[in-house]
Amino acid sequence: MTPGPVPVPQKVLEILSEPMEHHRTPEFQAVLKRVLTKLPSVFGTSQPAFIHTSTGSGGLESALVNVLSPGDEVLSLITGKFGDRWAKMAEAYGAKVTRVVTEPGRAVTVEQVSAALQKNSNFKIVLCQACETSSAVLNPIKEIAAVTRKTQALLLVDGITALGAFPMPMDEWGIDCVVGGSQKAFMLPTGLSFISFSARAWERIETAKCPRFYFDIRKERKANQGGETLFSASVPMIKALEYVLSEIEKNGIESIQARVQKLAQATHLAGKELGLESFSKNPSPTVTALTVPDGIDGVKLRNEMENVHKVVIMGGQDELKGKIIRIGHMGAIENKDMLVTIQALGETLKRMKPETFTQDRIDRAVAACKKALG
Numbered sequence: 001m002t003p004g005p006v007p008v009p010q011k012v013l014e015i016l017s018e019p020m021e022h023h024r025t026p027e028f029q030a031v032l033k034r035v036l037t038k039l040p041s042v043f044g045t046s047q048p049a050f051i052h053t054s055t056g057s058g059g060l061e062s063a064l065v066n067v068l069s070p071g072d073e074v075l076s077l078i079t080g081k082f083g084d085r086w087a088k089m090a091e092a093y094g095a096k097v098t099r100v101v102t103e104p105g106r107a108v109t110v111e112q113v114s115a116a117l118q119k120n121s122n123f124k125i126v127l128c129q130a131c132e133t134s135s136a137v138l139n140p141i142k143e144i145a146a147v148t149r150k151t152q153a154l155l156l157v158d159g160i161t162a163l164g165a166f167p168m169p170m171d172e173w174g175i176d177c178v179v180g181g182s183q184k185a186f187m188l189p190t191g192l193s194f195i196s197f198s199a200r201a202w203e204r205i206e207t208a209k210c211p212r213f214y215f216d217i218r219k220e221r222k223a224n225q226g227g228e229t230l231f232s233a234s235v236p237m238i239k240a241l242e243y244v245l246s247e248i249e250k251n252g253i254e255s256i257q258a259r260v261q262k263l264a265q266a267t268h269l270a271g272k273e274l275g276l277e278s279f280s281k282n283p284s285p286t287v288t289a290l291t292v293p294d295g296i297d298g299v300k301l302r303n304e305m306e307n308v309h310k311v312v313i314m315g316g317q318d319e320l321k322g323k324i325i326r327i328g329h330m331g332a333i334e335n336k337d338m339l340v341t342i343q344a345l346g347e348t349l350k351r352m353k354p355e356t357f358t359q360d361r362i363d364r365a366v367a368a369c370k371k372a373l374g
């Protein structure tokens with residue numbers, strides 16, 4: 001029940017265990033062609049979408065190296081650990097980074113972005129997480145895209161815990177680049193990242209001076225146009241991706257997104273009944289962060305849930321370690337998984353602080369979860 005890697009469907013496991021095929025074969029090329037035809041619709045774009053054999057961070061690196069020139073001014077909107085890391089990555093490639101850092105648990109506001117863009121007209125790039133997984137914060141990407149569009153800056157969005165899980169139509173909102181990761185809403189193991197660039201970004205790609213090789217998107221595009229990937233393709237993962245994309249097509253992306261939303265709602269309501277506050281003031285549908293109450297050791301809470309109840313959730317990272325717990329809402333999660341999680345959370349809290357976490361509270365939390373799931 002973590003915000004990634006998520007539980008994967010049984011069929012994905014079966015596809016991943018099929019005999020290995022070579023990637024330069026007509027059979028695999030047909031799979032790749034179908035996948036690359038379907039993938040852009042998840043981004044909401046008419047531009048091509050690409051697959052990198054890398055974790056999500058590779059996709060974030062690809063976004064940067066393809067549009068950045070050393071010395072470029074970059075505005076980095078930071079709502080947690082992953083925003084901070086992307087800013088450092090930009091600096092590693094020679095960007096001059098200005099940071100807007102929010103209070104923990106708060107989303108960046110469009111006013112903050114507007115003010116920063118007005119103060120300095122030299123920004124070439126704006127970086128933002130759609131969902132900052134470390135704090136479960138949802139940022140107002142649509143509004144940020146609208147103000148960024150009025151400037152020369154390109155908006156690059158880390159959609160690793162967003163793409164596919166909630167609506168973020170790239171073309172309609174005017175986003176210049178979105179990055180996704182396989183271990184989130186795509187219900188696959190970790191190992192692929194997905195990326196697409198706007199027409200405006202493609203102009204920049206042609207003139208950007210950053211050194212690039214593995215992630216050179218111009219070469220990847222050329223290879224894809226010829227029916228191949230630039231380097232060896234992760235055949236099993238791309239075959240499993242084809243299955244997931246066909247399921248998305250069959251069931252409709254809206255129904256998958258509604259399911260994510262419903263699981264988030266059920267977690268929030270159950271948390272409320274247990275007396276646990278949402279850490280995020282603008283919670284993401286993909287992950288819920290609950291503040292660990294005073295007198296409870298959050299690390300112990302998480303470990304006990306795993307060791308005693310076999311329910312894996314996440315804790316806080318870095319300075320949030322022990323202070324929050326995080327429950328993910330993406331992937332092949334059934335109602336019973338959600339109910340077991342809430343039950344396990346309640347029982348663990350009860351063992352740790354019985355005077356506060358009574359059986360009555362646990363029962364109410366489970367009932368609220370059940371009702372929300374319908």
Ligand SMILES: Cc1ncc(COP(=O)(O)O)c(C=O)c1O
Nearest residue numbers: 055056057082131133160161181
């Ligand atoms: C928002 C966000 N950005 C970046 C990353 C890093 O992705 P990866 O660990 O796949 O490289 C994660 C991972 O969870 C994430 O949630």
